[in-house]
Amino acid sequence: MELQSGEPSAPRCAGVLLPVGSLPSRGGIGSLGAAAFEFLDFLKAAGQACWQVLPLGPTGYGDSPYQPFSVFAGNPYFVDPETLVRGGLISQRGLSAFDFGDDPGRVDYAKLWESRYALLHSAFAAFQSGGETEEFARFCRDNAFWLRDYSLFMALKGFFGNREWRLWPRSIRRREPGAVAEYSEKLKTETDFWNFVQFQFFRQWREIRRRAGELGIRIIGDMPIYAALDSADVWADRELFQMDGDGNPSAVAGVPPDFFSETGQLWGNPLYDWDAMEQTGFGWWKKRVAFAARLFDAVRIDHFIGFARYFSVPAEAETAASGTYRDGPGEKIIRAVDSARGDCRIIAEDLGVSLPQVKELLKKSGYPGMRVLEFAFDGPPENEHLPHLYGHNVVAYSGTHDNDTLAGYFGPKRREETRRAMEYLGAASPADIPRAAVCRLYESAADTVIVQAQDLLGLGSAARMNFPSRADGNWCWRLFPGQLTPDLAESLAGLARRCGRLPKMG
Template identity: 45%
Template sequence: MRKSGILLPVSSIPSKYGIGTFSKHAYEFVDFLEKAGQAYWQILPLGPTGYGDSPYQSFSTFAGNPYYIDLEALVEEGWITTKDCETCDFVTDEMYVDYEKIYQSRFVILKKAYEKSEIAQRKEFQEFKKESRHWLPDYALYMTIKNSFQGISWIEWDEDIKLRKPSAMKFYKETYEKEVEFYEFQQFLFAKQWFALKEYANGKGIRIIGDIPIYVAFDSADTWANPELFQLDDSCTPIGVAGCPPDAFSATGQLWGNPLYRWEYHQKTEYEWWMRRIGYCYELYDVVRIDHFRGFDEYYSIPYGDPTAEFGEWRKGPGYDVFKVMKEKLGNKAVIAEDLGFLTPSVIELVKKTGYPGMKILQFAFDSREESDYLPHNYTKNSVVYTGTHDNDTTVGWYASFNKKDKDFAKRYLNIRKKRDVHWEFIRAALASVADTAIIPIQDYLGLGSEARINTPSTLGDNWKWRLLPGQLDDELAEEIRRFTKLYGRI
């Protein structure tokens, strides 16, 4: 069935206090999606972010970002006051998240709420801890110890706790018992608020598309607590790390630095950790987009310590085996395979064998030198089309910087007659295509330029910051989106 949706990170919702949250504004966005005739809300990974603020480099693959906790709900609980919130400095510019200010103020307020809550006495908190026992204790302890070492990576901790010696584990659990509980409290609030929002969205006929990065961050509770899952030596130092080789966009490749999986170990355990991870994703989301799908076929291994990605090598991944086990243990789940970039015959075969829809990005289509699989007339029904993703510039920003020859091709193909129509003609092409699903970033519906870009890969400092301003989404826009959606049979 033909459907469409909108891509908007939670952080970009125009909530109070500096960053998007699970606030009334998030519920209003769900209402907007319903008015606009949409079936999906696509978001980015929900995990707690660290250096660089990237949701793809999280301190945990299971935990949620405490920044997304709605502070106004805590005011209603009586745990904090509006004055507590307003006396904190959250914002430099309403259009962009100031992560440094958020970091310095958010935990102060959440700590006040924790101290007032007497949360340990609540039955629902104890039930949450029990349900989350496979990841929560390690995450809460990891964050607590990390704070005690002024935020340095766990690989630089004292040897006894770095290697999780029983005596050291006992010492930190007992010494920092209240701090550990504070991190558990944050996760309790995150889960309670997110699942309430998801239930509201599902009740309106909106399904959530979430994102699972193939890799976890090295500086994470996952790696510290489960070193056997990764290619680490006896001192827990990585042997090889993830990235991409040099290409036309990067002369030295991309050095991501994530630890690589010890796939033989995962296979022996019937991918137990992966099944737990993916299974939890289907509690958080209705559809899961698997980032860097190619890595299951072959992964690029870069020697640890190399300053660039130039001297890595491709190695064989688990292939279809992990998805075979997934289907056996979890059933047939809705998946989107992020199959972008250079695809070898074996990757194409893997995507085909799984039956999962791949991705088509319109911005990749208009290279006038060659026929492109990203041109709409080459799509198959079993695919998901985007004008662009969180890693692309907005359509208006991208078009403005386009070279003349390729721009002329796009003008002819999309019948662009006026500059102000650019984003609508791209949207029209996506919605009119045969792809079963079309996802449009909200910036493209608003016709915003490069100032609204979410992320520029391989850069630091200006990413993951853009936010909607109050009032930018209105009934008139919802109705216009609905007309387009209905015109192309997606309602």
């Protein structure tokens, strides 16, 4: 069966990329509380139609949302403490006793690790004392297909000193039935705790989605293509990955050497066994996509090129230089995704090495690809990231989480790119580039424009979200309360009106 290309075009619209963790709050990290609702109100006032977030999964060492402990679970850090107070699960006085860090502009993950789980355990104790509710029991039943494995996985991690699962005793590492039964009984209280945390997360997320729907705001999620090696997904379904029974990968994911890196990038994620996936009818992927479609109005699939061709690096390699390209599942996985996504739109992150197979697969899928304005000024005159070359079926960004902010990127260190950007955008100075860039993006033919919150505010490199080559100090930037002002909302709404990007009523 041939794929039918040309998914119906989206109406012209605009949105903002702002990670949940970057919202202001008194809890040390952004959460699904009052600030999230206030941000939705800002988007409405600003004539915006979309809120794009980063992956919502539970993070571990390195704090990267692209290496979650589960592709289904929500991040416990995002459970809003004030909402727990209003629910009677913790007192305001009890909440004030926790130290989540003293810098409102940065996340202190060390303090968060120490305090947030202690708070959640206190809330869980109060929840237990009230007796299990039918709503909680129904949540556990409805999500059993991923929740049982995840909660047991997290309980086991705690029991074994937070070591990765490949270092656990052989019986439970290999999920022998007797061991699973034994530890499930032994760690029942702790698995119930992790069930409770997920119950609270998705309860709060449901209210965010409800309010967004009332305001006509679509939420765009982000789906990492690969599962993390140290995750419940890989522990529970290792037969779907290129690894042996003990969890030792035969090959891992990465990207090849290029102009920026002589040795490439070694990501370390286990690669999918696409033959095994196909034998199950891509059931794992269908469940994943269907679940995401319940949470979001659209989903960006990270590293979409891996569906066409993926870079395979021997597991024992120290760099990606010895890796080779292998064919991905191509149209087969697209059909599986389409069968599960319902009305949820897909955005293909097709950045990186330009391969004919990727362009052909993207065309057949009908999904919009991505353009990033920050990439537009260091290449040839026909650089596809220049706004005047955008087609309709693309999502155009000022930058992504991996980019420096526009104000941080352009300046003395990149004189030629800065000169070209100023000339192209009509900017009077480097400081004027962010404002001029947003205007040019809005004027482009791209159906959807997404601007990082940092670029709307003209913030410098200190507000950068991620340095891909750096292991720590990432994912920390946060908004200050009141930083997104009514004046900014009015200005954005005016720009959206002039460029035909105001949300359609009704």
